[in-house]
Amino acid sequence: MSPRLRNLMSLEVEGVAADWTKTTCPYCGVGCGVLAKPANKTCTLAEIKGDPDHPSNFGRLCSKGAALGETLSLDGRLRHPMIDGEQRCWDDALSLVAERFRETVDCHGPDSVALYVSGQILTEDYYVANKLMKGFIGSANIDTNSRLCMASSVTGHNRAFGSDTVPGNYEDLELADLVVLVGSNLAWCHPVLFQRLAVAREKRGTKIVVIDPRRTMTCEIADLHLAIAPGGDVALYNGLLAHLTVEGQVNDEYVAAHTSGFDAAVAVAAQLSEGELQSATGLSADECAKFYALFSANERVVTVYSQGVNQSSSGTDKVNAILNCHLATGRIGKLGCGPFSVTGQPNAMGGREVGGLANMLAAHMQLSNTEHGRIVQDFWQSPRIANRPGYKAVDLFRAVGDGRIKALWIMATNPVDSLPEADLVREAIAGCPFVVVSDVERHTDTTVLGHVLLPSQSWGEKSGTVTNSERRISRQRPFVPVMGEVKPDWWQICEVAKRMGYNEGFEYAGPASIFAEYAALTGAENDGSRDLDISAYEKVTVAEYDALAPFQWPQPAGGLPRETRFFADGDFFTPDKRAYLVATPFRAPASKTSEAFPLVLNTGRIRDQWHTMTRTAKTPRLLSHYAEPFVEIHPDDARASGLEAAQLAEIESRSGRVVMRVVVTDQQRRGTVFAPMHWTDQFANNARIDALISGHTDPQSGQPESKFTPVRVQPLNARWHGFAIVTSRVEIASFDYAAIAPIAGGFRLELAGCEVPASWVELADELLQPSGPLDGTAAATQVSNRVGPVIEVVAYHDRSAGQYRFAAFCDDRCVGLFFAARGSVEISRTWAVEQLDQAFEGAERLQLLAGRPGRDVPDRGRIICACFDVGLNQITEAIASGRCDSVAAVGDELKAGTNCGSCRVEIGRLLNEGCFAEAG
Numbered sequence: 045m046s047p048r049l050r051n052l053m054s055l056e057v058e059g060v061a062a063d064w065t066k067t068t069c070p071y072c073g074v075g076c077g078v079l080a081k082p083a084n085k086t087c088t089l090a091e092i093k094g095d096p097d098h099p100s101n102f103g104r105l106c107s108k109g110a111a112l113g114e115t116l117s118l119d120g121r122l123r124h125p126m127i128d129g130e131q132r133c134w135d136d137a138l139s140l141v142a143e144r145f146r147e148t149v150d151c152h153g154p155d156s157v158a159l160y161v162s163g164q165i166l167t168e169d170y171y172v173a174n175k176l177m178k179g180f181i182g183s184a185n186i187d188t189n190s191r192l193c194m195a196s197s198v199t200g201h202n203r204a205f206g207s208d209t210v211p212g213n214y215e216d217l218e219l220a221d222l223v224v225l226v227g228s229n230l231a232w233c234h235p236v237l238f239q240r241l242a243v244a245r246e247k248r249g250t251k252i253v254v255i256d257p258r259r260t261m262t263c264e265i266a267d268l269h270l271a272i273a274p275g276g277d278v279a280l281y282n283g284l285l286a287h288l289t290v291e292g293q294v295n296d297e298y299v300a301a302h303t304s305g306f307d308a309a310v311a312v313a314a315q316l317s318e319g320e321l322q323s324a325t326g327l328s329a330d331e332c333a334k335f336y337a338l339f340s341a342n343e344r345v346v347t348v349y350s351q352g353v354n355q356s357s358s359g360t361d362k363v364n365a366i367l368n369c370h371l372a373t374g375r376i377g378k379l380g381c382g383p384f385s386v387t388g389q390p391n392a393m394g395g396r397e398v399g400g401l402a403n404m405l406a407a408h409m410q411l412s413n414t415e416h417g418r419i420v421q422d423f424w425q426s427p428r429i430a431n432r433p434g435y436k437a438v439d440l441f442r443a444v445g446d447g448r449i450k451a452l453w454i455m456a457t458n459p460v461d462s463l464p465e466a467d468l469v470r471e472a473i474a475g476c477p478f479v480v481v482s483d484v485e486r487h488t489d490t491t492v493l494g495h496v497l498l499p500s501q502s503w504g505e506k507s508g509t510v511t512n513s514e515r516r517i518s519r520q521r522p523f524v525p526v527m528g529e530v531k532p533d534w535w536q537i538c539e540v541a542k543r544m545g546y547n548e549g550f551e552y553a554g555p556a557s558i559f560a561e562y563a564a565l566t567g568a569e570n571d572g573s574r575d576l577d578i579s580a581y582e583k584v585t586v587a588e589y590d591a592l593a594p595f596q597w598p599q600p601a602g603g604l605p606r607e608t609r610f611f612a613d614g615d616f617f618t619p620d621k622r623a624y625l626v627a628t629p630f631r632a633p634a635s636k637t638s639e640a641f642p643l644v645l646n647t648g649r650i651r652d653q654w655h656t657m658t659r660t661a662k663t664p665r666l667l668s669h670y671a672e673p674f675v676e677i678h679p680d681d682a683r684a685s686g687l688e689a690a691q692l693a694e695i696e697s698r699s700g701r702v703v704m705r706v707v708v709t710d711q712q713r714r715g716t717v718f719a720p721m722h723w724t725d726q727f728a729n730n731a732r733i734d735a736l737i738s739g740h741t742d743p744q745s746g747q748p749e750s751k752f753t754p755v756r757v758q759p760l761n762a763r764w765h766g767f768a769i770v771t772s773r774v775e776i777a778s779f780d781y782a783a784i785a786p787i788a789g790g791f792r793l794e795l796a797g798c799e800v801p802a803s804w805v806e807l808a809d810e811l812l813q814p815s816g817p818l819d820g821t822a823a824a825t826q827v828s829n830r831v832g833p834v835i836e837v838v839a840y841h842d843r844s845a846g847q848y849r850f851a852a853f854c855d856d857r858c859v860g861l862f863f864a865a866r867g868s869v870e871i872s873r874t875w876a877v878e879q880l881d882q883a884f885e886g887a888e889r890l891q892l893l894a895g896r897p898g899r900d901v902p903d904r905g906r907i908i909c910a911c912f913d914v915g916l917n918q919i920t921e922a923i924a925s926g927r928c929d930s931v932a933a934v935g936d937e938l939k940a941g942t943n944c945g946s947c948r949v950e951i952g953r954l955l956n957e958g959c960f961a962e963a964g
């Protein structure tokens with residue numbers, strides 16, 4: 045019996061697997077409550093539904109959350125510890141890590157080692173990682189992917205409030221009269237919050253402003269969209285502060301009683317001339333005036349901001365320019381108003397709480413404050429305490445590159461793909477003498493470079509807590525048995541710590557005892573002097589921890605739960621208790637466009653993928669929305685660059701090159717292009733977008749400018765294009781362009797080459813008759829290994845038209861298709877994908893080579909509704925025929941949008957703008 049089955053049986057005996065488990069979604073910072081239950085014996089599938097009792101989502105889920113049950117596949121999991129590619133036991137691996145870290149520290153000092161962790165580990169993992177580095181090794185060289193994500197907000201909050209406090213609650217979005225979304229694509233990135241906002245708007249007519257260079261799906265519910273020039277936010281908000289002052293909209297009482305720095309901030313803001321405002325923001329005087337008037341007219345304003353603000357070389361100033369306007373009007377901490385930085389990752393907030401960043405101490409204490417250092421060291425009884433900042437992420441990998449860091453432990457993040465200057469990062473890691481990677485997946489672009497790989501428990505197996513954007517702490521609970529030898533991240537850290545000789549501080553029975561210790565630290569010598577206090581939980585028992593209901597901080601020991609909004613009556617965490625308005629002179633982005641690199645590359649997310657796709661790409665339906673990497677470009681820029689829709693383009697910056705499919709759209713601002721951050725070498729050839737991103741960072745926060753890189757875009761000189769359906773993963777590195785995505789029973793491939801293959805038949809053979817799944821690649825879903833049986837290939841060639849088509853059969857079943865053409869491959873992909881493993885006889889086999897359904901079967905087109913597999917052409921037809929004139933009517937007829945609702949805005953856009961059928 046497999047260990048997994050054995051574990052499952054014991055779970056069933058304990059009655060765990062039989063019931064719904066309450067847990068939390070592992071994706072975005074909304075932090076939705078999820079009910080989960082294994083749906084097959086091997087626990088590789090689960091039933092998932094939204095937890096109706098969870099105060100973040102009240103039962104709602106988005107497309108990614110709803111598909112969680114399909115991401116538990118064991119294929120591709122890292123199952124055992126490995127040393128130099130060989131499977132080894134835990135003891136060997138942990139001893140080696142401890143020994144190498146010990147040796148390196150002894151020979152080269154504590155700053156020669158580093159931990160690079162992630163907002164996707166649990167608070168308990170994060171807490172012990174930080175404790176090991178800052179309290180025991182004695183260096184602050186622990187940083188996290190939150191540096192790429194939340195650092196500017198953290199620094200902005202600290203500058204203004206004296207603490208990293210997010211003062212808002214989700215319900216404020218529902219109580220506001222005006223919601224301003226700055227650099228946030230809420231519809232795709234925080235979909236359940238977006239749904240809550242959309243419902244509130246329907247009920248009470250909330251006004252919505254979106255400030256984003258692109259017309260994103262979020263704009264579908266906006267009253268005003270300001271397509272701001274990239275990087276122009278500080279100017280826009282300085283203009284707003286000046287406007288509020290001139291118009292007498294300042295809350296003089298609040299400013300006088302609770303703030304300092306007002307005059308200097310206003311003086312700087314007022315320096316900006318009308319002309320400078322317009323050139324910096326790219327907006328007309330009328331557009332700015334409309335926004336300013338809305339802000340003035342509504343007392344209840346929530347400003348939600350995200351990566352369009354944070355990921356900038358003036359990210360911290362952007363944050364403070366926004367906070368200035370809320371402080372000047374006293375619109376903070378009250379029902380329905382306040383600035384609201386939404387967190388990206390499930391535990392970005394938890395990481396900040398336990399001090400995961402290189403410039404923070406634990407429990408919101410400051411590294412630069414010696415008194416705080418003493419409190420933490422006393423509490424930990426630790427031999428030392430770091431008292432100066434460590435390397436921030438970008439600098440950390442530079443220090444790896446030039447040998448200052450000699451031993452590195454990467455946990456739950458994929459820096460080879462997500463850090464700027466990604467090719468240099470890859471080289472740096474490859475050249476580092478000792479690299480440990482803790483991950484749940486065997487094959488990522490980062491695990492390939494690890495000397496030691498430590499297999500971690502994944503979502504569904506692991507147990508602990510996460511904190512969401514509104515400071516709500518929820519439990520992630522296990523509901524499937526632990527697979528193979530995988531272990532929790534906290535356990536890995538503690539075992540290494542003990543083997544390094546730090547026995548005292550790392551003896552924990554489980555996550556509950558770590559959580560209790562952390563809760564106690566938040567209360568240590570606090571007495572209201574620090575915002576973060578959850579010492580009410582310092583004596584939490586295992587049973588209480590297991591039953592822990594979601595709660596918001598602060599929750600100090602002894603007292604009644606404190607009001608969970610901060611700052612309505614001032615009481616900031618600065619020495620004089622006053623908030624500080626920071627003067628923020630406008631600065632242009634760090635890089636400049638030039639003749640050689642005339643366009644600005646903006647990067648971000650798509651609806652159905654999560655970061656480097658290690659988990660979302662396990663679900664074919666999440667790849668049916670977008671199956672390959674793409675670049676969006678305005679029609680005018682496309683024309684000027686000689687690009688057509690659906691062509692392949694090379695995008696080059698000063699530091700790298702990628703190849704992506706062109707999407708021509710007027711939703712893109714002229715002069716800018718947009719590409720998703722998701723595709724890696726595991727899923728495409730030449731599409732790691734961070735290879736292009738420059739290493740410029742914000743001087744205060746160290747956060748990279750991921751949204752502004754000068755690039756040029758030109759057609760790829762492709763001599764042929766191909767589309768294939770295969771049953772086993774194939775090697776893609778040799779193509780000039782390739783993207784691979786799982787489908788039911790196999791994979792779909794987009795291919796292109798700059799040289800015509802010597803033999804089409806040989807290429808077809810390689811693709812359609814591989815000798816089984818290749819090793820060294822990721823995410824093989826349900827690969828059917830067809831070694832042995834004879835495969836028959838039916839082909840159609842039209843040399844003059846440059847068309848080559850092949851279909852492969854095993855017995856009567858279709859086991860592969862390959863279409864190649866000189867121009868684009870004009871077939872229905874959605875249809876072709878569904879032909880795999882279907883039975884075909886005689887003439888039907890030739891019909892398959894037509895690449896589209898027969899006349900009586902409609903082509904559904906690209907999939908819009910991932911839950912019910914509803915395609916663009918079906919929705920278009922229902923609208924064009926006049927049968928459906930609302931999102932609800934489309935739902936009634938086709939079911940599209942009636943489950944998670946994530947596609948409802950897209951359907952709305954199709955209804956508003958008219959739509960055109962396209963090949964799927």
Ligand SMILES: Nc1nc2c(c(=O)[nH]1)N[C@H]1C(S)=C(S)[C@@H](COP(=O)(O)OP(=O)(O)OC[C@H]3O[C@@H](n4cnc5c(=O)[nH]c(N)nc54)[C@H](O)[C@@H]3O)O[C@H]1N2
Pocket residue numbers: 072073108193226227228229230232233234255256257258260272273274275276277350351352353387388389646647648649650651652653654655751
């Ligand atoms: N589907 C999905 N959801 C996710 C994630 C995911 O991978 N997939 N990741 C999660 C994580 S970790 C994060 S951090 C969040 C990120 O959530 P968001 O920040 O909402 O997402 P992004 O797409 O990175 O960027 C938001 C917008 O900023 C705009 N922008 C670019 N430059 C500027 C500028 O100069 N000014 C302004 N005002 N806007 C600008 C971009 O055009 C983009 O639409 O999403 C979380 N949710």
Ligand SMILES: Nc1nc2c(c(=O)[nH]1)N[C@H]1C(S)=C(S)[C@@H](COP(=O)(O)OP(=O)(O)OC[C@H]3O[C@@H](n4cnc5c(=O)[nH]c(N)nc54)[C@H](O)[C@@H]3O)O[C@H]1N2
Pocket residue numbers: 162164165189190192193194351355388389455456457458459461462463482483484485488500501502503506533647648649654655656657658659721733734737750751
């Ligand atoms: N160009 C550009 N670059 C960006 C961004 C952008 O907008 N544009 N956004 C930035 C932002 S905001 C973020 S947050 C980062 C995200 O970037 P990354 O953190 O690099 O991306 P992920 O794919 O989330 O990586 C998580 C890794 O952890 C593994 N993992 C999952 N669960 C666990 C677990 O429980 N334990 C362990 N040990 N491993 C686990 C996954 O398999 C995966 O390999 O990207 C940043 N990079």
Ligand code: SF4
Pocket residue numbers: 069070071072073074075076101104105106107108109110233234235236237
């Ligand atoms: S909005 Fe979606 S991705 Fe975010 S926590 Fe909720 S279900 Fe998960």
Ligand SMILES: [Mo]
Pocket residue numbers: 192193194388389
């Ligand atoms: Mo993020």
